[in-house]
Structures are given as C-alpha cells and as structure tokens.
Amino acid sequence: MSRILPHPVMAAVLLIVWVLLMDSLAPGVVLLGVILSLLLTHWSANFWASQPRFHRVGVLLRFIPLVLWDIVVANLNVARLILGSNSKLRPHFLEVPLDLSDPYAKVVLASVITLTPGTVSAEFSEDRQTLLVHALNIADPDEEIRQIKTRYEAPLKEIFECSTSR
Amino acid sequence: MITDVIISALLIFGAALALIGSLGLAKLPDFFMRLHGPSKATTLGLGSILIAAAVYGLSSDTLGIAARPILITFFLFITTPVSAHLLARAAIRHRLYSQAELPPQREPKHEPPQR
Numbered sequence: 001m002s003r004i005l006p007h008p009v010m011a012a013v014l015l016i017v018w019v020l021l022m023d024s025l026a027p028g029v030v031l032l033g034v035i036l037s038l039l040l041t042h043w044s045a046n047f048w049a050s051q052p053r054f055h056r057v058g059v060l061l062r063f064i065p066l067v068l069w070d071i072v073v074a075n076l077n078v079a080r081l082i083l084g085s086n087s088k089l090r091p092h093f094l095e096v097p098l099d100l101s102d103p104y105a106k107v108v109l110a111s112v113i114t115l116t117p118g119t120v121s122a123e124f125s126e127d128r129q130t131l132l133v134h135a136l137n138i139a140d141p142d143e144e145i146r147q148i149k150t151r152y153e154a155p156l157k158e159i160f161e162c163s164t165s166r
Numbered sequence: 167m168i169t170d171v172i173i174s175a176l177l178i179f180g181a182a183l184a185l186i187g188s189l190g191l192a193k194l195p196d197f198f199m200r201l202h203g204p205s206k207a208t209t210l211g212l213g214s215i216l217i218a219a220a221v222y223g224l225s226s227d228t229l230g231i232a233a234r235p236i237l238i239t240f241f242l243f244i245t246t247p248v249s250a251h252l253l254a255r256a257a258i259r260h261r262l263y264s265q266a267e268l269p270p271q272r273e274p275k276h277e278p279p280q281r
Contacts, residue, residue, distance in 0.1 A: 020233040075210035078202060079183060082190035091199050091266035114247035117206040120198070121247065122254035132269055134198045134254060 006045040009052075011037040052104040056158050063155045070116045070151075078117040081137050092138040093122070096131045096145050100153060105160035106131075112152050119148075169225045176218035183211035197262045201250055208246045213239055 005011060014037035015030075022029045054060060081089060100106050106128065110121040113133055123132040138144050187207030194200045216235035223235070261268060 017237060020237055023233070071209050071213075075183065075206055078190075078206055079186045082186055082194070082203065086193065086195050089194075089199065089265075091196070091264070093264075093266050093269055095269070110251060111244065111247035114205055114250045115209055115243060117202060117209065120201050120205060120250050120254055122198070122251065123258055132258070134201070134266065136199055136202045 005038070005041070007041045007048065011041045014040060052102070052160065054159060055161070059155050059158045063159065066151075066155075067112055067116070074116045074118050078136060081118075089137045090139065092135050092141050094119075094133040094135055094138070094141050094145055094148075096133055096148055096153075098129050098131055098153065099149075100157055100161065102160040103128075105156045108160075109152055109156055113148065119144075169221060173218045173221055173225075176214045176221070180211045180213070180215035180218065183207060183214070187211055196264050197257050198254060198264050198266065201254060205246060205250050208242055212242060 015033045018033035018036065019025065019030065022033070098106065098109070100109065106124070110124075110131060113119050113121040113131070118136050120134045121131055122134050124130070125132070133148070135141075135144060184207040187203045187205075190203030190206070191200050194203065216239050219235040223233075258268065
C-alpha cells in the first residue's frame with residue numbers, strides 16, 4: 001500500500017482536480033489522471049516530511065465556515081480602515097507563541113492568519129515555536145494574540161494533533 | 167432575471183473590494199501595512215467575482231463552468247499566504263521602514279537600507 005501509493009489522499013485530490021479542470025469523465029482523461037497522480041505522489045514522496053493526519057473531521061467542518069465568515073467580516077473592517085485616515089492606524093508586530101507541533105498545522109495557521117485581512121503572518125522564529133504577525137490596526141496586542149490562539153490555533157490543534165485516536 | 171441581479175451585485179462588490187485593496191496598496195504609509203491591501207483583494211474581492219462566475223456557470227447549461235471558479239478560489243487561497251509571508255520575511259530581513267516597531271534583529275547586523 002505505502003510502496004505503491006505513499007500519499008493516497010493527495011493522489012485522490014490530484015485526480016479530482018485533474019478531472020474538474022479537464023471537465024470530462026472520458027476514460028482517457030481519467031486514465032491519464034490516475035497515471036499522473038500516481039507518478040506525482042511517488043516522485044514527490046521524499047519531499048513531504050510526514051503524512052498529515054486529520055483526527056477530528058467534525059472540528060474541521062466547523063472550522064472552515066468559521067474562517068470563511070471571519071474573512072468576510074475582517075475584509076469589510078480593513079476596507080473601512082483603508083478608506084479612513086492613515087494617522088489613525090496603529091500597526092503592530094505580534095509575537096504569537098505556538099502550542100502546535102505538527103508542521104501542517106503550523107502552515108494552515110499561518111495561512112489562515114494571512115487570509116483573514118488585518119493580519120499577515122510574517123516570520124517563524126528559528127525554533128518554529130513563535131509566529132511573528134503584522135497587524136494593521138491593533139488596540140490591544142495581548143487580546144489579539146489570545147484571539148488568534150483560541151479562535152484558530154485551538155481547533156487546528158484538535159484537528160491535526162488530537163492524540164485520542166491511535 | 168434574479169440570477170442576473172445576484173451576479174451583477176457580486177461583480178460590483180468584488181470589483182469595489184479589489185479597488186479598495188489597490189487603493190490601500192497606494193496610500194498606506196509603510197511596506198508591511200501595504201501588504202494588507204492585496205491580501206484583501208485576493209480573498210473576498212476575487213472570491214465574490216469567482217462566486218459570480220460560478221453562479222453564472224450554474225444558471226447556464228454548461229455545468230462544468232461552475233467547478234473551475236471554485237478551483238481557482240482554492241488555488242488562490244493556498245498560494246496567496248505563501249507569497250505574502252515571503253515578502254514580509256524578506257522585508258524584515260532588509261529592515262524596511264515600519265511604523266510598527268520591528269522585532270529585534272537576529273542575524274549579524276547589516277547596514278540599515280537607506281529609505
């Protein structure tokens with residue numbers, strides 16, 4: 001199983017994306033998609049540190065709409081900030097200490113922070129346990145850090161690292 | 167008729183957000199704050215334009231068109247943060263002018279770039 005198909009989930013995603021892009025279910029298209037997804041996952045197998053594990057799919061399903069909603073709200077907020085006066089903005093660098101250890105969880109957290117406007121993840125510390133975040137307008141840095149940790153980091157920790165299974 | 171109204175509203179909303187994002191890129195005072203402008207234009211701005219395209223695809227006979235905007239949104243959402251992160255990282259290394267206090271330098275000191 002692992003020899004032939006090192007990353008079954010990634011292979012499946014690649015195949016689905018391929019079929020959707022080609023917009024066809026013709027046998028030739030599907031066959032080529034299967035061959036490509038097998039070859040690509042095989043060739044890139046050494047590149048991936050580990051297999052991401054999704055422990056709590058339910059949490060993930062609640063997390064995605066939460067993030068989408070936050071993106072909408074924060075977008076409108078930042079649009080208002082941009083149209084307002086520059087001198088009212090209080091930009092700030094936040095140092096968010098991380099409790100995550102899974103590299104995929106960290107990547108998702110950094111991406112989510114950037115996607116929700118008003119904050120951009122800027123740099124990981126050398127030991128990868130602190131994430132530097134630039135915020136466009138912050139009244140209370142500690143409150144914002146707490147917000148990031150409870151709203152995004154805690155569910156990600158549950159999704160990627162919950163140790164109850166296996 | 168109603169789908170036309172929805173599509174038009176989404177297009178105008180998305181275009182307005184893209185405009186505001188670009189405006190932010192032009193008017194905000196330092197590099198790190200400017201990064202926030204485009205990250206916004208690509209999330210909700212392009213998002214609503216692509217939703218409009220998906221609605222159009224669903225309302226017309228060619229169903230396949232609906233899938234592509236969703237794929238584009240997906241690709242954008244996974245690539246935008248990476249480029250923003252790299253830009254911010256490079257800017258910190260170069261000690262670009264910032265209104266927010268920059269974090270302490272980790273590497274051996276370089277001459278701060280002229281601004």
